[in-house]
Amino acid sequence: MKSIVPTAFSRLQVCLCAATLGLAAPLACAAETITYTFVSDTLKNPGSQVVERSDDGLYTVTYTYKNNGRGPDLVERYRLAPDGSFTEWHVTGTSTYGAVVDEHFERKGAQAEWRSTTERGSAKVDGTAMYVPLNSSYAPNSVYVAALAKRADLSMPLLPSGTLRMRKLDEVEVTNGSRKQRVQLIAQTGLGMQPWFEWITMGAEPRIFAVADLAGEIFIESGWEANRALLEDRQRTAEKQALRERAERLRHPMPGVTAIRNARVFDSETATLRALSDVYVLRGRITQVVPSGSGAREADHEIDAAGRVLLPGLFDMHAHIWRWNGALDLAAGVTSVRDMGNNNQNLQFLLDDITEGRLLMPQVTPCGFLEGRSPFSSAFGIQISTLDEAKNAVDWYAQRGYPQLKIYNSFPKEILRETVAYAHSRGMRVSGHVPAFMRASEVVEQGFDEVQHINQVLLNFLVTPETETRTIERFRLPADKVAGLDFDAKPVQDFIATLARRQTVIDPTLATFDFMQQRDGEMAAPYAAIADHMPPDVKRSFFVGSMDIPDDATSARYKRSYAKMVEFVGRMHRAGVPLVAGTDAMPGFTLQAELALYVQAGLTPAQALQIATRNGAKYTGTSRDRGSVAPGKLADLVLVDGDPTKDIADLRKVALVITQGRWLSPKELHEEVGITPFVAVVPVVRARDKKAMADAGDAGGTGQRLRASSYQSMQAD
Numbered sequence: 001m002k003s004i005v006p007t008a009f010s011r012l013q014v015c016l017c018a019a020t021l022g023l024a025a026p027l028a029c030a031a032e033t034i035t036y037t038f039v040s041d042t043l044k045n046p047g048s049q050v051v052e053r054s055d056d057g058l059y060t061v062t063y064t065y066k067n068n069g070r071g072p073d074l075v076e077r078y079r080l081a082p083d084g085s086f087t088e089w090h091v092t093g094t095s096t097y098g099a100v101v102d103e104h105f106e107r108k109g110a111q112a113e114w115r116s117t118t119e120r121g122s123a124k125v126d127g128t129a130m131y132v133p134l135n136s137s138y139a140p141n142s143v144y145v146a147a148l149a150k151r152a153d154l155s156m157p158l159l160p161s162g163t164l165r166m167r168k169l170d171e172v173e174v175t176n177g178s179r180k181q182r183v184q185l186i187a188q189t190g191l192g193m194q195p196w197f198e199w200i201t202m203g204a205e206p207r208i209f210a211v212a213d214l215a216g217e218i219f220i221e222s223g224w225e226a227n228r229a230l231l232e233d234r235q236r237t238a239e240k241q242a243l244r245e246r247a248e249r250l251r252h253p254m255p256g257v258t259a260i261r262n263a264r265v266f267d268s269e270t271a272t273l274r275a276l277s278d279v280y281v282l283r284g285r286i287t288q289v290v291p292s293g294s295g296a297r298e299a300d301h302e303i304d305a306a307g308r309v310l311l312p313g314l315f316d317m318h319a320h321i322w323r324w325n326g327a328l329d330l331a332a333g334v335t336s337v338r339d340m341g342n343n344n345q346n347l348q349f350l351l352d353d354i355t356e357g358r359l360l361m362p363q364v365t366p367c368g369f370l371e372g373r374s375p376f377s378s379a380f381g382i383q384i385s386t387l388d389e390a391k392n393a394v395d396w397y398a399q400r401g402y403p404q405l406k407i408y409n410s411f412p413k414e415i416l417r418e419t420v421a422y423a424h425s426r427g428m429r430v431s432g433h434v435p436a437f438m439r440a441s442e443v444v445e446q447g448f449d450e451v452q453h454i455n456q457v458l459l460n461f462l463v464t465p466e467t468e469t470r471t472i473e474r475f476r477l478p479a480d481k482v483a484g485l486d487f488d489a490k491p492v493q494d495f496i497a498t499l500a501r502r503q504t505v506i507d508p509t510l511a512t513f514d515f516m517q518q519r520d521g522e523m524a525a526p527y528a529a530i531a532d533h534m535p536p537d538v539k540r541s542f543f544v545g546s547m548d549i550p551d552d553a554t555s556a557r558y559k560r561s562y563a564k565m566v567e568f569v570g571r572m573h574r575a576g577v578p579l580v581a582g583t584d585a586m587p588g589f590t591l592q593a594e595l596a597l598y599v600q601a602g603l604t605p606a607q608a609l610q611i612a613t614r615n616g617a618k619y620t621g622t623s624r625d626r627g628s629v630a631p632g633k634l635a636d637l638v639l640v641d642g643d644p645t646k647d648i649a650d651l652r653k654v655a656l657v658i659t660q661g662r663w664l665s666p667k668e669l670h671e672e673v674g675i676t677p678f679v680a681v682v683p684v685v686r687a688r689d690k691k692a693m694a695d696a697g698d699a700g701g702t703g704q705r706l707r708a709s710s711y712q713s714m715q716a717d
Helices: 139-149 225-250 328-333 345-357 388-399 413-425 440-445 454-461 473-484 492-504 511-516 536-541 552-574 591-600 605-618 648-652 666-672 690-695
Strands: 030-042 045-054 057-067 074-079 086-094 100-108 110-117 120-124 153-161 163-176 179-189 196-201 208-212 217-221 257-267 272-282 285-291 300-303 309-312 316-321 336-339 363-372 381-384 404-407 429-432 448-452 506-508 637-640 654-659 663-665 685-688 711-713
Touching: 030 225, 045 139, 057 139, 074 139, 110 316, 139 153, 139 179, 139 196, 139 208, 139 648, 163 225, 179 225, 179 429, 179 711, 196 225, 208 225, 217 225, 225 345, 225 666, 257 605, 257 637, 272 309, 309 605, 316 605, 328 336, 328 654, 328 666, 336 605, 345 363, 363 388, 381 388, 388 413, 404 413, 413 429, 440 448, 440 454, 440 492, 448 454, 454 473, 454 492, 454 511, 454 552, 473 552, 492 552, 511 552, 511 591, 552 591, 591 648, 605 648, 654 666
Parallel strands: 257 300, 257 309, 316 336, 336 363, 363 381, 363 404, 404 429, 429 448, 448 506
Antiparallel strands: 030 045, 030 217, 045 057, 057 074, 074 086, 086 100, 100 110, 110 120, 153 163, 163 179, 179 196, 196 208, 208 217, 257 272, 272 285, 300 685, 309 637, 637 654, 654 663, 685 711
16 A cells, blocks of 8 residues: 555635635745545554744645555655745656655746656746646645635646635544544545545635545644544545546446347456357346347337447456546456455445445455554555464455455565465465465465566566565566576576466566556556546646666666566466566556556467456356356446457447446546546447337337437437
């Protein structure tokens, strides 16, 4: 889990007056120090933020956050104009994965300039405009709040581009001993693709009071930590209402029988396209798949696929779901995800909401996260120290229907074999990272059914029993050394043969590991194909590097290492090692890049699609319901323009998605969050006009195929 520093907002258009929020303009500067802390369900003191304001108006911010052996360390300094915007802002330090951070903004009169290790820019500014940093603490969010409160429409232009808005959602009283104050929940929108929720103070100088991620962690003003549960409960209620309204607006019902005509169905068992077919759907399940035009029956809804490819719903086998990301997955045709680690309480809330149909969310297969206790521990799941604790955790997950366990970096290696055996006895698959001071070959021998991440696989040949892999060394070492590995050497070939013989599944997440080769200022390769479709601030983020890559020689070596990681996935596939397609990265846009890398590794596009459909169902234990287009299975269906069995890039051209008894328009979903759609013309879902049919003497349904004129369009072309 990464720090919950604000990085993603939606483009929901909201506009309220300042009086509605009850906020006043800031007072003159006075010396002040405000301390914030992170409170986590499982981590002890993961981080803090200290904001010092001097009498002369200089703000100094010290920010640190550590989770899972990584995290940023930043120092910011800034000054503000009378309108609350930055006149100067400067940050130095290191990012989550150790990249150098050095970013500066300055405005003199109408001239604004900014520079960093990633970019340089300038603009002529007329009036208020707020600079948005690429790397920062939470302090800029306090600046945004105060500046927005001074503006009548709670709206503010941004630099380099965009407009920030906020609206009030709730208000509550909080206590700290005998002290009391009222705070408000706001939604900030205009950056990224989701709203950003914050609790803010009221009065003369509103500022950030708390930010709750609802996934086991809160950032809150020190001394007020006892109010966490209250704030989280009120925020969860507000978010659920907004999400319910979104789902009602964007999911469209299909009562009765729906016929999808003239579709080229992808057969995931043979990785081939069938001849044109008609597929019938009733109450969320496929009832019939027949050659187009043969025995056509009357249907309540009809979709002319017009020769488009019809895929089974795609699987993202490595996700960490968040309630706002589901729409992006669905728009990409991802109808099933495997959650590979989450706050357990949060995940249970999400699963309940999904079951009740409240969320735009794929179907979720939960994976129980099991971690040891150490200074490097992850905040997800359950932390244990003893075998009894590990067995109790396995029982907790098994009783709640988790089909799989994920073991993590700090898990005690001394009890690994017994824990794996116990999980197997409860009917659970076991996967994970390779615990510290072990090799991948050891966890496979001790019963792992699956290994996550290509770096965890290749560390097998790079570590010693003393190598500390709970820090960013687990990324730096493969980036530095894989380039020199001989894949034809006997130890490597023997390991591949072992994986194939035992049918140990590999979840490579190649696309997310592109960060190991990306230098600051370079476009992240997995997102190059989508960058021009994204909101400007999201596109800007694709140029921010994560690793410290100091020179050209290091960069060249890291790029060779990454290319060999891709090659290794192809070697495993050709040797018969089963693969699953997971992302562990940007929902809705990384699975396509992952599959493209499999094609780069030597698989055919059809084989890559097979991994994202048939294999996904097989290794989540859902093959009975999913993974192929066949009668009796769930109608998780994806219509795609072009032919992704020949050009995997066509997989981004999703025209229509059917899942959970509803149809969704990716074009509509993307436009909701400010993304330029990938498909301009979408299929029309037509509902039978019963009055017209009655007038035609066919109200009872004679079995004749309905004419297009007998349908009402439910969606414009």
